[in-house]
Amino acid sequence: MSKGKFQVKKHIMTGISYMIPVVVAGGILPALAKAFGGYDIADKVKPGATPWTNLDVFSWTGFWWGVNQVGTYAMLFAVAVVCAGTAYSIAGRPGIAPGLALGYVASDTKAGFIGGLLLAFAVGYFVNWMKTWKVPSWMAGLMPVLIIPVLTSLVVGMLFVVFLSKPLAFIMTAFQNWIISLNGGSKAIMGGVIGACMGFDLGGPLNKTASLAANALGADGILAPWAAKIIGGMTPPIGAFIAVMLAKKKFSKELQETAKTALPMGLCFITEGSLPFAAADPIQFIVSSVCGSATAGALALGMGCESVAAHGGIFVIPMMVHPIWFIVALIVGSLITGVMYAVLKRPDQVIDEDDEESDNLEDIDFDVQVQ
Structure with a gap:
């Protein structure tokens, strides 16, 4: 592996x-809430001025609704945390x-x-570029706490919003309408498309669009797509768990531990576990996930599966049409994902944690004064 690729991986x-x-926190807490409060726990407390x-909170339903809400909020920050952590690795504290x-x-x-x-990479390299600026001495102290974070958020953020957010929204709306149009044709094809989208970016644009x-179809009483949606989102984390069990030596210890939580998260339809x-x-x-989720979605809908709920994972299977086929x-879909990923996976290259820690410590100021 070249030095550049190694740094990107690092x-x-x-x-x-x-x-x-x-x-993990964002996945396990809602799973517990659904297990003890019901698959529809998120809808059991009507919002008022605030949620x-x-x-x-002292009622059974209220307590588990609160647990579900806390976990949901944690999951909302998963992408933000990986972005901040990656930017920190590239540029130090000013990237956080x-x-x-x-x-x-x-x-x-x-x-x-x-x-x-x-x-994260755009933020990290933009911050590193700003660190090379020659500024007056009076401004140097303001760079890491004011100028760098403000300008980076403004420039990188607005470039993303101006040039990518609107085109992305337009493309995804057209794609959503195309998926809905598939309802008039083969159920297996529609199930395969929805499943593939759910397994492609695991919470990204295609996943959310599908x-x-x-x-939208479920709101009109067409319940088969909900089965494809659920199975397409359950397959990736379960497949990841299977892959680790099949080829444990290829995975870092951190991912081996993560696999232990990916299984229950997958069973509860929490795709983010992958x-x-x-x-x-x-x-x-992604190649493995798309193949497994597409197969699972096509097989489920091809055999006539329907779901009365849009969420819930294993907790709604007994209420489905043809639950055994689901x-x-x-x-089948999880095995396809797991076996493919285990075969395609290249052994993780262990990063020296001491070196990483020493690199990060260079950005930390230990000059603490107690008055």
Whole structure:
């Protein structure tokens, strides 16, 4: 591996190391809430002036609704954290603030973790460029805490918003309408398309577009797309778990531990449990994920599966039409993802944590004065 590629990998893996605890917390808490409060726990407390206004936290439903809400908020920041962590690896502390802000922009515009990583590199290298500026001595102290984060957020953020957000929205709207139009044809084809989209960017534009298309059809009483949506989102993290079990030596210890949480997250329809694997091996994992999710979606809808709920994972399977076929399709799709990823996966190159830590310590000021 060339030095340049190694550095890119190092920066991404640093970002992943910060993201993993957020994804785990954001995945496990809603899973617990759905297990004890019901698959539709998120809809059981009606919002008032704020989402928390009508909450009775001392009731069974209210307590688990609160747990679900906390986990949901944690998951909202997964892309922001990986963006900030990657930017920090590239540029040090001045990259954290713009990385957090623009990572959340990537999440909010449905650019997903891929968009977050792209913004992280843009932020990191823009900050490094600003560090080379020759500024007056009176301004030097303002650079890391004021000038760099403000200008980086402004320039990189608005370049993204101006040139990418609108075209992205236009393309995704047209794509959503195309998916909806598939309803008049083969159910298996529609299921394969929705499944492939769910497994492609794992929370990004295609994933959200397919999800919105399925929701639109479900609102009209067409329930099959919800089954494809759920199975397409469950397959990637379950497949990641299977891959680690099949080829454990190819994965870093960190990803081996992450796989233990990816399985329950996948069973609960939390696709984000596979994000660390997709970020570590974008091509290998995404190819495997698309194949597995597309197969699962096509098989499920081809055999007549329908879901009465848009969310819930294993908690809504008993209420589905042809639940046995849904389980068969889930197993087949997950095995395809897992076996393909295990075969395509190249062994992780271990990064010297001591070297990484020493690099990061260069950016930390230990001059603390107690008065």
